[in-house]
Amino acid sequence: MRAVDIILKKRDGGTLTLDEVRFFVAGVTDGTLPDYQASALLMAIVLRGMTAEETARLTDAMVHSGERVDLADIPGVKIDKHSTGGVGDKTSLILAPLAAACGVPVPMMSGRGLGHTGGTLDKLEAIPGFRVDLSLTEMKAALARVGCAMIGQTAQIAPADKKLYALRDVTGTVESIPLISASIMSKKIAEGIDGLVLDVKTGSGAFMKTEADSRRLAESLVSIGNASGVRTEAVISAMDSPLGRAVGNALEVIECLEVLKGGGPSDLIEVSVELTSRMLVLGRAAADRVDAQQRVRGAIASGAGLERFRQIVQHQGGDPHVVDDYRRLPAAPERYLVTAPATGYLTRLDAELVGRASVALGAGRDRVEDAVDPAVGIVVIVKPGDPGDPGDPGDYVQAGDPILELHYRDRARLDRALPLATRSIAVSDARPAPRPLLVGEVH
């Protein structure tokens, strides 16, 4: 088999066989396929696409580039959740302890933030001492002990993906539903889980800007998961504005704790309860979605979820007292208020721009090697669609009213963040029609 023949076949719109896909992935993994051939094939895949069957083959080959973790000795139906990435998208820290508290083991492998979106590992590491680099043995011990482990990708998991992703990033071949699907699902399938709930984001702050693209991605992911024996379903949820009101690592930890204590913003609660409920049904810890939602809300009300969060933190080396004392979390020394430019309805708070402003403050990274400041970030004071209630005008603002509170450390970084934060805001005389948060589902 010659690499150039595989490239020619895909270039001319052909469908690659299992052997051809395996040849490509094996060559990437062991370095025998030159990068220039891999990138030519990647570009041909971006522009010619892949059938569902081909994408499943690619995923399978990527799973087999490493090892598929065996969690058979952990009792229960193991369920994970994956989000395609958003701004203020912190549900993992809420749903993992809630699902565990309801009896569903959650072996969660997450990533770090890149570009304008945040990453679960960065948020967890805002908790002093928290270790995300557990070995597989430690992860299994955590699962057995507290029913949940929240860790980073181990080197055994789909090593082909790591190499391919690095190449895609510099060759303009990221935006491809087959390549994205294989990248996400190969890692999730290799984790050894029984079921997976996906949160596919849609909107200006999401990777997929349109609902149609988000649905295509969701369908691709669900189809691959189910074909490989992982029961998979997806929620499509809006990502036009940040989710919740906190953007930035320590700020988001606090907001998650507020939700687990029965407070927190309504949109974050809605998405978290929806995702956790689906995990309970998939994990056979609830009879149906109605039953599941009651159990999840019960675990919030009883404090069982909060207690589980404390146990996870303690088990992974973090300071469990952060749960009760937010002053133990890193905090930025300075504040800056970004205000409404006019009087009217706040019609837009662009998630991508808020995310980029937060990265500019130091909360995220433009490049993989950048360091993250856990303390800095942005608190959203007013959101589009805020309903308002007695004494609170909701999303109707006066010129000069504060919209965003920037938590910063470094003046130069604030100067870079401000234009982005300012541009994220739009005010208009007409109140826009309310848009649903949960846009659709695929299963």
Place this chain on the structure above:
Amino acid sequence: MRAVDIILKKRDGGTLTLDEVRFFVAGVTDGTLPDYQASALLMAIVLRGMTAEETARLTDAMVHSGERVDLADIPGVKIDKHSTGGVGDKTSLILAPLAAACGVPVPMMSGRGLGHTGGTLDKLEAIPGFRVDLSLTEMKAALARVGCAMIGQTAQIAPADKKLYALRDVTGTVESIPLISASIMSKKIAEGIDGLVLDVKTGSGAFMKTEADSRRLAESLVSIGNASGVRTEAVISAMDSPLGRAVGNALEVIECLEVLKGGGPSDLIEVSVELTSRMLVLGRAAADRVDAQQRVRGAIASGAGLERFRQIVQHQGGDPHVVDDYRRLPAAPERYLVTAPATGYLTRLDAELVGRASVALGAGRDRVEDAVDPAVGIVVIVKPGDPGDPGDPGDYVQAGDPILELHYRDRARLDRALPLATRSIAVSDARPAPRPLLVGEVH
């Protein structure tokens, strides 16, 4: 400027600016652009195309990756010819001395054979002693003395093309009219010529199989040439069967000498006279095409073309006595006749398969580093469309009649060539409609 942004732009169907194209070509030339980014961009160009203006920019950037030869101190209008490659396509050895004999200086830079097509340099080197590696100074001296030099590409000519071509060959990015156009025209423009006649081949033995594709390529080439100040026109000529009757280096030299002596096959004469006449008009050595054809035929009849050929050979270190004594050329020791499988009209003699059979015998190369045997090759005894005359049945053959005479040295190579040669032949009861040799023109 970032390479990945240029890749993304082309991937999404954008048009690259001059600066972007220059950044790409300069990076390829000096090695600062990694091959994996170059190959991703090449694949995006193959699948998204380039506008005529973009292709001209790419050509210009490739010309400027090296030096543009200055031939201003050579008197006269310097004209070259380029063929897109075929089987038995030996017209350069006929038209260069004929045009020079008619007063047009011909600074011809040619290539070697690759794949099923032959190359002018390999044919010239079949003449004992012939040197194709003249320096630019030696080339200018040859032009001044005998009005013609036939040499290989010097290192100064479009070095970006050499690197890009090597990469395209292994990344499935050869088949692209913009990339092919820029590759051909950058080298021709850099030669320092005033005018160029292109022979764009079309048919089963050509790079472009359909007349529509060949016309698109011809239009692209002509447009680039004229835009860069090189007066350029193109003939589109058929390449379904080999041109002439000789395929293989020494065999083709002999056939060229036969044409220059007033003999030779009619199709080869027709294409050679057509191309040379156009060179004379472009080179202002004839008033119009009718005048030019008379002059060219006159140079054959008078022996002036043959004499000029002898001078070129002598000036470039070759044995000029080959002109009169073909035994001084290498000859293969063995012959094998491939015969008609049935009685009927010879409807097909597939040029690509005959070319590949000739390569299998050793006359060409599959890889750049392969050595070439100047002696071996194939003589075509019967061609489709042969008119026949008293005592000659033309293309009507009896089962067992010889069609091809294979000149070989090595039995193992013959065994590889035979299936290709046999498959090149088709015989049928119905005589096919005659097809024109000169299919079209673009100027």
